[in-house]
Amino acid sequence: MRFTNFTNKAMKLINSPFKKSIIISVTIAALAFHTNPVALANNSKLSTANDSHKVKKTAKAIDHKAQAAAIVIDGKPVVYLDSKNTAQDVIKKLKLQYVNEDQLTAVEAKSTSEQPLGQNETRILDLHLSADAAIEEVKAEPDQILSLDQAVSFLQKGTLEETKYKVKQGDVLGTIASEHQLKITNLIALNPGLTENSVLQIDQELNVTVPKPFVEVVVEKEFNQQEEIPYQTEVKEDPNVANGESKVSQTGQAGLQSVTYHVIEQNGTAVKKDVTKQDIIKQPVNQIVVKGTKVIPSRGEGSFAWPAVGGYISSTMGYRWGKLHKGIDIARPSNPTIKAADNGVVVSAGWDNGGYGNKIVINHQNGYQTVYAHLSSIGVKTGQTVEKGSAIGVMGATGDATGVHLHFEVYKNGALQDPLSYIKK
Structure with missing residues (x-):
């Protein structure tokens, strides 16, 4: 046989x-x-x-059966190693996943300082396993004995086998995570290089192993860090500013504080976090926004104000160079600001291809309209309500202009009027 x-x-x-x-x-x-x-x-x-x-x-x-050492969790052998020393190394390596060598040495020697933490300093207060763990010398089958790294992984995950999932048509991270009782953050953590914005490929393999650790490492620590204190925004109403308009009168500045936290973590995840000390290094400065409450009537008063800051009439209304000059020209002001001649609503504001260049037209809601042309820039927009005497643009020489000036026109019920019948310098 x-x-x-x-x-x-x-x-x-x-x-x-x-x-x-x-x-x-x-x-x-x-x-x-x-x-x-x-x-x-x-x-x-x-x-x-x-x-x-x-x-x-x-x-x-x-x-x-070979001589071995078992790591016993809550009275039950969980993993077998070739010696007691290897078993001790497994527990040490398990702890070193969450602290460094110096921190582990200090906490095991109970030599942590009681001095206040320095800036951005971390101190480990305690480190232990979430369940009672002991090492016992036993007999074990040779194929039951794990290597050091295998034992650490097994204690952390509850398995040595990783469950893989192949991406199918229509899969997204959310559905894959849900199907395997995982959060998207857990799925991303299980697959290095994967992000929320990753484009999944058909047949791409993802690790969907649901960790069921036999024991967790509990770390109690305190740490200090500097944090920005966001500034607050304060709104102040101003009756002298038009309703709907606002401006920043004081720019906000973030403050700075030193904060000390007491934290308890399990396998690197914070389960409790409390502030134990807080010192203000720099107070924040509020941002102040002035909000206008003044109601500006959209209907004109029926009388017109001079539309410039000073200046003189360089050309009147009438025929010149064989064609009608439809308004007056105002040149050489003491300030280039152009102002609304009366209350009204802006019906157009922009470039005109008929030679006016940058042009604004205001409807005064009482039968009158005024036109402002050749502006170098425009300070209002269509649909905006403007107040008599408010700035609407800057004098210029755009379009068909021989020099810097304002071309100003007046219409009544659609009929062209001589501006000099309505305004005086």
């Missing part, structure tokens, strides 16, 4: 970390069969296989 399975098992054990012990066992088995141990180890045929008693005796010798 052939004992292929038997000898394969022997070879597997010989190649295990417990080679010396297994070789002794194989030798004993070989002697029981009066067989060369080397031949047995090399999967040779057994001439005395008809002896069932010897087969059972040999199987018992081969079924060898």
Whole structure:
């Protein structure tokens, strides 16, 4: 009878970390069969296989449990290592996922300082596992024994196997996460390089392993950091500013504070966070916005104000150069600001292709309209209500103009009027 399975098992054990012990066992088995141990180890045929008693005796010798160390969580062995020292290293490496070597040494030596924290300083107050953990020396099957890294991963995830998901047509991060009882943030954390904006590809593999740790690392710490204090916006009403208009009279400035937090984390996630100390370094400065409340009538008074700041009439209304000059020209003002001649609503404000250049037309809602042309810039927009004497633009020489001036026209019920019949300097 052939004992292929038997000898394969022997070879597997010989190649295990417990080679010396297994070789002794194989030798004993070989002697029981009066067989060369080397031949047995090399999967040779057994001439005395008809002896069932010897087969059972040999199987018992081969079924060898090795000396090991178990990490016991809440009274139950969870992982097996080759030695007590390796088991201790596993627990240490588990803790070092969340603190550095110096912090771990300090907290285990109970040598943390009680001095106030310095700027941007972190201090570990306590570090422990979320469940009772002990190390016990036991016997274990060789294939149960894990490496250091395998044991750390197993304690953190509850498994050594990662569950993979292949992206299908129509998949998005939200649906994939939901189907596997994960949050999008968890799914992203499980897949380095993945972001909320990532474009998923068909058949792309994603890790959707739901971690079920056997034990978590609890870190209690305090840390200090400087934080910006946002400024507040204060609104002040001004009856002298037109309703709907606003301006910043004081620019806001953020303040600065030093804040100390007391935090408890489990596996790197904060489960509690309290402010224990707060010092203002720089007070914030409020931003002040002036909001106008003055109601400007859209209907004109019926009388017109001079539309410029000073200046003189450089050309009157009438025929010149063979065609009608429809208004008056005002030049050389003391200030280039152009003003509304009366209350009204802006019906157009922009470029005119008929030679006027930048032009504004105001409807005074009482049958009158006024026109302001050749402006270098426009300060109002269509639909805006303007007050008599308010700035609406800047004098210029755009369009068909021989120099810087304001061309001003007046219309009554659609008929052109001589502006000099309505305004005086």
